[in-house]
Amino acid sequence: MRSDLLNLILGLLPSTDSDRTHSHPELAQFYAMLRDYPQRGGKGLRSELLLLSAKAHGAREDTPQWQSALWLGAVLELFQNWVLIHDDIEDDSEERRGRPALHRLHGVPLALNAGDALHAYMWAAVQQAGVPEAYEEVLTMIHRTAEGQHLDLAWVAHHEWQLTEADYLEMVRLKTAYYTVVIPLRLGALAAGQLPDPAFTPAGEALGAAFQIRDDVLNLQEDEGSYGKEIGGDLLEGKRTLIVLHWLSSASAAQQAFFLNQMALPRTDKDPVQMDQLLDWIRESGSLNYAQQFALEQGRRGLNLLKEALGRTADQTAAAQIIDLVQSYVTRQA
Template identity: 60%
Template structure:
């Protein structure tokens, strides 16, 4: 994450209060931003703003807002998924309980809007509202599949979900905000490649969750399986699984996380890892990434600062085609 974003987060979020309870809230709000992370979305926004000649102050505040969005969404997401870890440390609700973590996420949400207002960019509040709507829709689909024990799903179902849940806030909206910060109307051609690249990124993240031992991955390995996540990998594996494997899988996934049998889950994970499903998912991600990069290149070639545009394409290539 860039220094100018970190500085704005530190300046915006309060740190001290005479009541210890409120000071704990402030520490909790600062926790996820302080854990670092790559700052992919803010970097994309700042690169895009430079490519289109936006003033640095306005774009830095928008980048700060999108990082605060990421933080409060992750706090809530970890609770909804019953996750154990975030960026190599216990999830916030594991440290402080669900109620306090929800409240800290809500407080960060409010500070996100404050950062948006600091930017003073016309149309930015509406863009953030649109981003929240799409992300919430995708998250709801994902959670509803788990809640309703739904496994009769197709790859198209998965891709529609991740385009909503991940594609908008990871790629589409940062690039649209970059153009808005430069006083331009967002190019509608950004949406299709942005959604393809966002889906490719999510598939790669799903792969890392299964095979990233020793690679500095910030979440628990196999956590998606324990949480019953519907991923492209698992959906493909189910198509070729034996009746016994499928029965064991569906029986285990019907249980809450705390009741799952670790040995059964380990056996299922081994089967998935050696079934070809991971390689299939990586091929799909590669094809989506190439299509997205080709289309995005056509849009960015009109940017007034070509060197920055090339940096964006390089960042997107690294993001969407990273080795697992």
């Protein structure tokens, strides 16, 4: 994340060293928990996209519009961080950005509560931005994301594997596309005082699918490299991905039974040897390649829609930077 944005966020959050934390040392721990994920060095893709969108729509640095864009960038990063704290609890993930997940460090109750507080600080940043339309955008972003998250988690809770490609794509549209692409593009325009192009929505939906599928592919790759989460973690968590749904549809009856048997077990009861066997089968099938091609196709479609929409904006240098940024994410290696 850009250092000016990180500083804005850390300045909004309470300090761990104050009269209050001296008289109540437990509060120093609380505030440190709020500051933890933001300081772990997320990529800051969403805020970067928002700032470039603001620039493309004519917001120039050192203007009040730019300051609004920065605050809205802080909103997106704070959103990402409180959602990740809660997601990590919901999925019982082990790691986040190369360190133990917050609830693995402090237990579920304290981490859940810290996520709630960070959610409220996100709304404080909305207030700071002073862009009236942002309120509705942020509500839409949370509602869509929570609906997508519900689909994802409900399928896990209900052991539901009879899913189509369309089911998966609807989940990703809700869970990923809005907060990763659609809303950043829209908020950038609004910060610059412009009406967002309606084409940002279909463009963002296609690109969001491309990003998520790329992420799913990286999660099943052979080499951890600089990828910040555990390899195969999605499979351990029983996540529905395009890869697994595609493999499942062409697997033998015996393989399907083997798979459903492992997936019915809680994460801690899953057998490491059998899980490795599953990983091998999936990697040996054409499903990783199928998903990769699918992501590239969605990415191409989204980029074309986006190029057309951005062709109408004021600053074409910034518009080109958006295309570069988005392209690099569709094909990223980590």
